[in-house]
Amino acid sequence: MQPKVLIICERAAERDTIRVLVGTMGCQWVLASGIEDALALLGRERTSAALLELPGSISDADKFEQGLRELLVRFPGRVIVLTDGAPAPVTNELISKYSIPFVQRERLAVDLWPCLESMVYPQLGIYRITKVARLVQDTFLQPLPVGIRNLQPDTRQLVYEAEALTADVSFERSPNSASTILLGQVMRTNQPQIPMNGVPVVIKSHKGPIGLSMTNEAGEFSFEFQEERSISLEIEVSPNEWVLLISPPLDWFGRGEGQPPSLNESGPIDTSMQQGSKLRVKKGRPV
Numbered sequence: 411m412q413p414k415v416l417i418i419c420e421r422a423a424e425r426d427t428i429r430v431l432v433g434t435m436g437c438q439w440v441l442a443s444g445i446e447d448a449l450a451l452l453g454r455e456r457t458s459a460a461l462l463e464l465p466g467s468i469s470d471a472d473k474f475e476q477g478l479r480e481l482l483v484r485f486p487g488r489v490i491v492l493t494d495g496a497p498a499p500v501t502n503e504l505i506s507k508y509s510i511p512f513v514q515r516e517r518l519a520v521d522l523w524p525c526l527e528s529m530v531y532p533q534l535g536i537y538r539i540t541k542v543a544r545l546v547q548d549t550f551l552q553p554l555p556v557g558i559r560n561l562q563p564d565t566r567q568l569v570y571e572a573e574a575l576t577a578d579v580s581f582e583r584s585p586n587s588a589s590t591i592l593l594g595q596v597m598r599t600n601q602p603q604i605p606m607n608g609v610p611v612v613i614k615s616h617k618g619p620i621g622l623s624m625t626n627e628a629g630e631f632s633f634e635f636q637e638e639r640s641i642s643l644e645i646e647v648s649p650n651e652w653v654l655l656i657s658p659p660l661d662w663f664g665r666g667e668g669q670p671p672s673l674n675e676s677g678p679i680d681t682s683m684q685q686g687s688k689l690r691v692k693k694g695r696p697v
Contacts, residue, residue, distance in 0.1 A: 413458035430610040445477035459488040459529040543572035592633040
C-alpha cells in the first residue's frame with residue numbers, strides 16, 4: 411500500500427511545498443487544518459507519519475498540548491513539527507519536552523526530505539515511474555548561430571523535450587560570485603498556447619531536494635544555488651506523472667564566449683535518454 415503523510419498546516423503556501431516534497435518521495439498525503447481536524451481524520455485515513463505546523467501563538471496551551479500528546483501516541487517516533495527560525499518559548503518547550511524532530515520554515519525544502527524519509531522509507535515498497543526529458547540543445551557545446559545567440563559569456567542555455575512538455579533552462583553566474591541563478595520556462599509540447607502556471611518544480615543535488623518553485627502564468631520559474639557541479643529538476647505535469655531534467659556538468663564558468671571545451675573536457679550529451687523513456691525507481695526514491 412502506498413504510504414500517506416498527514417500534513418497539519420494552516421498556511422496554504424507551505425501545504426503546497428510539503429505536498430510536492432512528499433509526492434517526490436512516492437507518498438500520498440492527507441491535509442488537515444489543525445490537530446482536532448487531524449485526529450478526526452485518523453479514524454478514516456491510514457497514515458504513516460505526521461507533519462505538524464506549530465503556530466506562533468497558542469490560545470489554549472493545555473488543549474493544544476493534549477492534542478499533541480494524542481498525536482504522538484498515534485504516531486510514536488513519526489511526528490515532525492514545522493517551526494519559525496526563532497520559535498516562541500512555548501514552541502521550544504513542547505519540542506524539548508517531547509523530543510520531537512523539527513524543521514525550520516526557511517529550510518523546509520532542504521531538511522524535510524531526510525527527516526521524513528527516515529520515518530516512511532522503511533514502509534515504502536512501491537515503484538515510481540519518472541519520464542526523462544531528452545536534452546536537445548546546449549549552447550555551451552552547440553552554440554547558436556551569430557545574430558541569434560543573445561547570451562552573456564557566463565550564461566549557458568539548455569533545451570529539453572519530453573512527451574508532455576518542452577523546457578528552456580538557462581544558468582547564469584555574475585563575475586566574482588559563487589551563486590548560480592537558474593531561470594526556466596516550460597511549455598506544453600502539443601498545446602504551447604495553454605500556459606503551465608502553478609506547476610511545482612523541484613531542484614535537486616546528489617544529496618536530495620535543495621529548493622522548490624511554482625511556475626508563474628508564463629510557465630516560468632527560477633532558483634539560486636551554490637557549489638553544485640550538476641543538478642536535476644523534477645516537474646509535476648499531472649498528479650501521477652513527473653518529468654525529469656538532468657543537467658550536464660556545470661564546471662564551465664570562467665571561460666570566454668566562443669571557447670567551448672571539447673567533449674572530452676565536459677562530457678558528451680547523453681542522447682540515450684530518448685523522449686518518453688522511463689526510469690523505475692524502487693521504494694519511492696526519486697532519481
